[in-house]
Amino acid sequence: MAKIPSTAVFSTKHFLALSLALNVSFILRMLYEGEQGHNMSCIKNETDFDTKTHSNIIKSRVVMSSSTSSLANSTCTDGKARSNRIINLDHGNPTVYGKYWRQSGDKTNIIIRGWQSMSYFTDVSNICWFLEPEFANEVMRLHRVVGNAVTGGRYVVVGTGSSQLYLAALYALSSSHAAQPINVVCAAPYYSSYPTMTDYLKSGLYKWGGDAETYEKDGPYIELVTSPNNPDGHVRTSKVNRSEGLLIHDLAYYWPQYTPMTSPADNDLSLFTLSKITGHAGTRIGWALVKDKEVAKKMTKFIELNSIGVSKDSQLRAAKILSAVSDSCEQENSQEGDSFFKFSQKLMTNRWKQLREVVNRGELFSLPQFSPAFCNFFNQVLEPQPAFVWLKCEGNVEDCESFLREHKILTRSGRHFGVSPKYVRISMLDTDENFSHFIDRLSSI
Amino acid sequence: MAKIPSTAVFSTKHFLALSLALNVSFILRMLYEGEQGHNMSCIKNETDFDTKTHSNIIKSRVVMSSSTSSLANSTCTDGKARSNRIINLDHGNPTVYGKYWRQSGDKTNIIIRGWQSMSYFTDVSNICWFLEPEFANEVMRLHRVVGNAVTGGRYVVVGTGSSQLYLAALYALSSSHAAQPINVVCAAPYYSSYPTMTDYLKSGLYKWGGDAETYEKDGPYIELVTSPNNPDGHVRTSKVNRSEGLLIHDLAYYWPQYTPMTSPADNDLSLFTLSKITGHAGTRIGWALVKDKEVAKKMTKFIELNSIGVSKDSQLRAAKILSAVSDSCEQENSQEGDSFFKFSQKLMTNRWKQLREVVNRGELFSLPQFSPAFCNFFNQVLEPQPAFVWLKCEGNVEDCESFLREHKILTRSGRHFGVSPKYVRISMLDTDENFSHFIDRLSSI
Structure with a gap:
């Protein structure tokens, strides 16, 4: 080892410190890349969701072990592994937005202290007595910023995802005195979970009534209007359109990255979910905007009986995330970079462009056509x-x-959406890596 | 202003800094005390819970406005306000434990980063695919530390509170092919929410069958065994005790602060909830220990259809809190002070002592008698x-x-628990201040 004079500007100790710092930085980098790899690369540890049948979960489990074991025998760049790998786009897990939130740094972190938010109650003077005001304010603010829903004269009801709110809405709109359960209808193709969610408890209050297009029974009914529609993406209005119809508008996808914001939705009962806006599916937060006070009360009652309220931790986290989205829109064109919606809109544009190119190259498949607005x-x-x-x-x-x-x-057959098996639904919200595999695979067919 | 030489050890700048620091410390102290006052003193912003009827909420709302307005015209020490104040002990909001968690400092804080826990899925190889492993581990650990439940050969199913798990258990234990809904029974006095929770959706799978003591129908039935019992605190076993009975053990209160731990519960299906152990009701986390794989699968399916899983944020927070409880037990007799259960057991002993003294002083009321164990x-x-x-x-x-x-x-009448209105249920888990008001009021009757 060469001798370094102790009087030199940089002593051995300095170099040792520098070397140690470099080591730490390399170790940290390796750890970070390892974590990224674990989350986003070869091992598909986050699949995609939509409630349908138990077989979905089993299917995912098979896929998981399959992709994990293929990893054990190969590297990511191994062409054979890449072509053998199962690409599961059956569920709609919105993992694509993860990278935006990674880039956002610490400002979307949340700290909850051990003694905070312990009570069942938030504000007993509010109809929805478990609603966190911070969350309600950010919901209202985001709707104002985006312009996708009228919030004036609406009650906010928070739910454990919009699934719980869908069930709460069925309970609120049906009558416990009716001789027969009320029919719940939706134009096909409809979200594959609606029939199961409606009928799994064999409720005497409501029952699945099938395709709204062919629904001709007299009397009251509940119609689900999903707009843009899951699975086909089309903007929708009521199909049955009779005076005795009670409407639930599922607006999970009425956000700027998915469809043009043509006017603020002005419905009796609209459902929204954090999952599809920002990608925070694990947080299980949704909300309803409800015009009628009694309906809001009954929905709250449902959630009280179902789960005695909604996680406060998740409401507080959702408030933080929604606030960051609104901030990013209001600070657009500053040095902060793209707003969340600009980022996600660009991303979706890019994916749809790639997809259309591949599909249009052959004659095997076709895609829906949409009118610009x-x-x-x-x-x-x-x-x-x-x-x-x-x-x-x-x-x-x-x-x-x-x-x-x-x-x-892996995709979901049109059969589950009440239409022909010539159709399938494929998630566009998976990770970049899975989407890229999908495009490659599709172009090779 | 007196002149201070610039060469003095403490310059003007030093004093200014010192003064500013003092100001900040005073402001922080004021803020902290203000917050404490807001949470724990005159304004009763955290009431008490148990699902029952909509009137509970309305009642609480009246109480809230009453106590808020009384505050506007009086101070806490005002004797008249104290004697006029409505004391709401109808619900079972476990706010009493707040002070333990305040004392615990930062170690029970949780930080969730913006990009964490975004996926619907946690581990698709687990039957309960949305169960956070950290949470499951802490559940198992706490049962081992306390010795209140056999965990070997059990599946853990997490729920949005034990209410959702109760409904999931009804779904899992009933058959969709049965000609008639299965009867759900419980010995009176039974938890006032059971009948409403069982019947509110008029399910064709299960229905409330009333008091287990008088249940004599043939065929399969579900019996709820709540032990210690809500409302009366007695240890219970099955009452119907026939071979076709399917049992749900609600063990929400089978923890050391409430009852002696005589042996680890060894049931087919036991329900637990964070709320009643640590007081974190707003987190909405419960769990089931389930022996049969198919039952665990069906319960998971229920939660999938009901809310597509359970808040990950709350599962992570619950893991942190449960871990702190186990730590406190394992570190007992160190310098850390009382374990959580020692703290809460002392607190309950003290409250029951005060209560028995007041009640035994007159002949108006009587209390249940319990055998020591x-x-x-x-x-x-x-x-x-x-x-x-x-x-x-x-x-x-x-x-x-x-x-x-x-x-x-305000209390809850025995009528809601299936027995005589000569009885009422009163929460023992409210704040120190409310409990003290209650004892004073009771002794003045």
């Missing part, structure tokens, strides 16, 4: 770019799900 | 000291709830 949020004419692809197998392929499964792409 | 956790013979008082009005008072209401004490 003026988006009040982005101040320009834009085309919808839904969270799901509603893909049709053309020609002789009758069962599109099976056909794609042969090519190791 | 050896507690394996505290290693001594102890008497039960339940989370609720099951108070009986003696003599001519037929409606104990109305009688106490005249004295501005």
